[in-house]
Amino acid sequence: MEATEARTSLGAFGEYGGQYVPETVMAALAELKDAYWRFRDDAEFSREMDDLRERFVGRPTPLFRAPSMSAELGCRVYLKREDLCHTGSHKLNNALGQVLLAKRMGKERIIAETGAGQHGVATATACALLDLPCQVYMGAEDVRRQALNVYRMELLGTEVIPVESGSRTLKDAINEAFRDWVTNVATTHYVIGSVVGPHPYPTLVRDLQSVVGREVIEQSRELEGRLPDVIIACVGGGSNAIGIFHPFIEHKETQLIGVEAGGRGMDTMAHAAPLGAGAPGVLHGARTYVMQDEHGQIVETHSVSAGLDYPAVGPEHSWLRDSGRATYVAADDDEALEAFGYLSRTEGIIPALESAHAIAYARKLCPGLDEDAIVVINNSGRGDKDVVEVARLSGRDLIAQGGA
Numbered sequence: 001m002e003a004t005e006a007r008t009s010l011g012a013f014g015e016y017g018g019q020y021v022p023e024t025v026m027a028a029l030a031e032l033k034d035a036y037w038r039f040r041d042d043a044e045f046s047r048e049m050d051d052l053r054e055r056f057v058g059r060p061t062p063l064f065r066a067p068s069m070s071a072e073l074g075c076r077v078y079l080k081r082e083d084l085c086h087t088g089s090h091k092l093n094n095a096l097g098q099v100l101l102a103k104r105m106g107k108e109r110i111i112a113e114t115g116a117g118q119h120g121v122a123t124a125t126a127c128a129l130l131d132l133p134c135q136v137y138m139g140a141e142d143v144r145r146q147a148l149n150v151y152r153m154e155l156l157g158t159e160v161i162p163v164e165s166g167s168r169t170l171k172d173a174i175n176e177a178f179r180d181w182v183t184n185v186a187t188t189h190y191v192i193g194s195v196v197g198p199h200p201y202p203t204l205v206r207d208l209q210s211v212v213g214r215e216v217i218e219q220s221r222e223l224e225g226r227l228p229d230v231i232i233a234c235v236g237g238g239s240n241a242i243g244i245f246h247p248f249i250e251h252k253e254t255q256l257i258g259v260e261a262g263g264r265g266m267d268t269m270a271h272a273a274p275l276g277a278g279a280p281g282v283l284h285g286a287r288t289y290v291m292q293d294e295h296g297q298i299v300e301t302h303s304v305s306a307g308l309d310y311p312a313v314g315p316e317h318s319w320l321r322d323s324g325r326a327t328y329v330a331a332d333d334d335e336a337l338e339a340f341g342y343l344s345r346t347e348g349i350i351p352a353l354e355s356a357h358a359i360a361y362a363r364k365l366c367p368g369l370d371e372d373a374i375v376v377i378n379n380s381g382r383g384d385k386d387v388v389e390v391a392r393l394s395g396r397d398l399i400a401q402g403g404a
């Protein structure tokens, strides 16, 4: 009974979201929600958050007019420079906010999950700053593939726990982190890395990432005297996209476009585009679009960028998709790799492979737009982390050459 009420009254985005969790997790979620609702309106909490954003993360990040892209594509192209955030992506916006909240809640320990390691590094960074012990669950397969980020987390004082169950990747790490949280909830906060999971996580993470969109509103008014016509962002779990979209939802004149990972092509099953080719289902405590087979089993996904390689998506995106307020397209591996090189050459900015999906779609869209059209691309992270892999895909082994 209670669970049913929770699903309908708490944080559902239309028919999406909710709390599809065992009874044992409900109390933990209720405590988190109460604490978050309290601190969301707390002036001192906001002041401390603003101060850390400015002095530690490096906010506001610039809204940069991309001169060569604008000239070549025939419209006014801007990049929101989340690549300039401390630790190299938007992820710290969320991790820092959640660790600060946990500290205010009196928690003594932080846990997190990580796939490629970016969220693990952001959480480890926030814990080092705010002086809380941290353990990060990571699939054993990812531990092997992402040795550099594992070592970064260790340098930051975090313990990385390899997960040997299932496919030994991100979704198994999330399951393990939930298990830990349920057992240790009195002392422990679980920092989820994207706008996924049961309520209130999708709302909490969205609010912490919305600083990106709020800054774009202010910066676009200052630079152009009006709001953008189009906003484009890549979608993995969906946090960088919802962060830049959310403050624009009420500004109907701005078109919102999310770009999923098309992998080896949308006509194959080797992609990570649940909004484009999945169906509603339940994963990690929320109802949302999920990549599944005809029996409802979660299918293996593929993307050249680890950060987009996830079989579901934040429930708010499912709602925005169905309502038509945002549209979702895909860019495949080859298009993303080409955009990775393109932005590096034309603007002197090496983007994350994730962000390169948004760049790739902008290159297709812009030539059809008016030359006065203002297009903002969320450059969610920097590409230094991807250089070894991109070189390997083009036939150069930088590790064997001693270059990494």
Ligand SMILES: *Cc1c(COP(=O)(O)O)cnc(C)c1O
Residues within 6 Å of the ligand: 089, 090, 091, 118, 193, 194, 195, 234, 235, 236, 237, 238, 239, 240, 241, 307, 308, 352, 354, 355, 380, 381, 382
């Ligand atoms: C993790 C990551 C993403 C994907 O996650 P979202 O929650 O969809 O934003 C995108 N870009 C970068 C740079 C990332 O590190």
